[in-house]
Amino acid sequence: MRKKAIKIPNASIKRLPMYYEYAKELKENGTKFISSSGLSDALKIDSAIIRKDFSYFQIKGSKGNGYNVSRLIRLLGKLLAEDKETKAALIGVGHLGTAFLKYSLLKRNSPKIEMAFDVDPKKVGKEIDGVPVYHINEINDRLKPDVTVAILTVPVAAAQLISDRMIDLGVKGILNFTTARLSVPDQIKLHQIDLAAELQTLIYFINNLPM
Ligand code: ATP
Numbered sequence: 001m002r003k004k005a006i007k008i009p010n011a012s013i014k015r016l017p018m019y020y021e022y023a024k025e026l027k028e029n030g031t032k033f034i035s036s037s038g039l040s041d042a043l044k045i046d047s048a049i050i051r052k053d054f055s056y057f058q059i060k061g062s063k064g065n066g067y068n069v070s071r072l073i074r075l076l077g078k079l080l081a082e083d084k085e086t087k088a089a090l091i092g093v094g095h096l097g098t099a100f101l102k103y104s105l106l107k108r109n110s111p112k113i114e115m116a117f118d119v120d121p122k123k124v125g126k127e128i129d130g131v132p133v134y135h136i137n138e139i140n141d142r143l144k145p146d147v148t149v150a151i152l153t154v155p156v157a158a159a160q161l162i163s164d165r166m167i168d169l170g171v172k173g174i175l176n177f178t179t180a181r182l183s184v185p186d187q188i189k190l191h192q193i194d195l196a197a198e199l200q201t202l203i204y205f206i207n208n209l210p211m
Contacts (some may be wrong), residue, residue, distance in 0.1 A: 012053040018043060019053070019075040035066030086111035087147045089171075091162050092154030093118040093133050096177060100151060101128040111149050115142060132160045139165065148172045156180045 003058050022043060026034055034052075040047035054061070059075050061067040077083055088111040090097050101113060116135045118124055124135045134142045143166075150166040152159055152174060159180035166174065173189040176182055179197075 005057065008056045012056050015045070015053055016057075016076055016079055019050075020073065020080055020082075023069055023072040023076060027059065027073060031069055033065040033067065034069055034072070036061070038066065086149060087114045087144065088112065088149035088151055088175075089114060089143060089147045089166075090116040090131070090151040090153060091118075091166070092152065092158070093120070093123045093128065094153060097151075097153035098128060100153065101131050112150070114144060114147055117142075136162070139169065143169050145170060147173065151175045151177070153177045 019039070022039070023034075036047040036050045039045070039050050043050075043077065054067075057075070057079055059067065059072065090100055090113050093116050094102070097116065097118075101116060113131055116128065116131050116133045118133055119136050119137055123133050126133050148171060150163070150171045150173070153161060154162055156178045157180075159176065159178040160182055163176070163180075163184060165176055167184060167188055170186075174191070175183065176183045176190060176192050177195070179194055182190060182192075
């Protein structure tokens with residue numbers, strides 16, 4: 001009888017980059033093994049959650065030593081497709097979009113932003129940290145077929161139209177930094193990042209800290 005596939009919780013998947021970055025930091029500091037309680041202290045996550053997360057991905061440690069750091073990096077890197085180059089396009093080279101193109105962590109990690117699009121003639125034709133900015137009207141000709149991720153940093157009013165267009169052109173995932181509630185087909189992965197809402201909820205938590 002075939003085993004039923006286990007549904008991995010989104011929260012577990014979202015913690016993978018944090019584990020990965022920390023494992024790389026450990027390696028840089030010469031640490032060879034780390035226990036789940038060591039990870040727990042550093043990352044402020046319950047060690048049972050860490051063990052559960054790792055079990056979803058069949059990441060095993062040894063009883064005495066814990067997790068081998070190099071192996072951890074290899075396995076997590078594979079899960080995060082760091083061994084393949086995932087290509088992204090950024091649409092909207094305003095303040096946030098420009099910051100993204102200059103963000104050094106994104107230069108090291110996958111996905112790599114290959115190209116950017118905008119409507120503003122002052123921005124089109126420029127290169128920002130090596131990334132060319134094209135006019136959005138050229139997107140059909142310029143967007144490479146291997147670009148699978150779109151990062152939306154356009155004004156909210158333009159977001160749905162751009163999203164539809166990117167999906168038509170074969171993009172599989174959208175990272176939406178606008179506050180638009182995008183509607184996308186089921187097979188498309190949509191991640192919404194609302195920086196203002198994050199700040200607002202942080203403020204709520206600060207104001208409602210237990211006395
Ligand atoms: P700036 O003041 O430089 O325009 P901003 O971040 O304040 O930056 P926004 O109004 O949020 O500006 O727009 C973000 C970027 O999206 C701008 O560079 C703008 O030219 C671009 N943009 C607006 N509409 C579109 C569109 N339909 N397609 C692509 N880019 C667009």
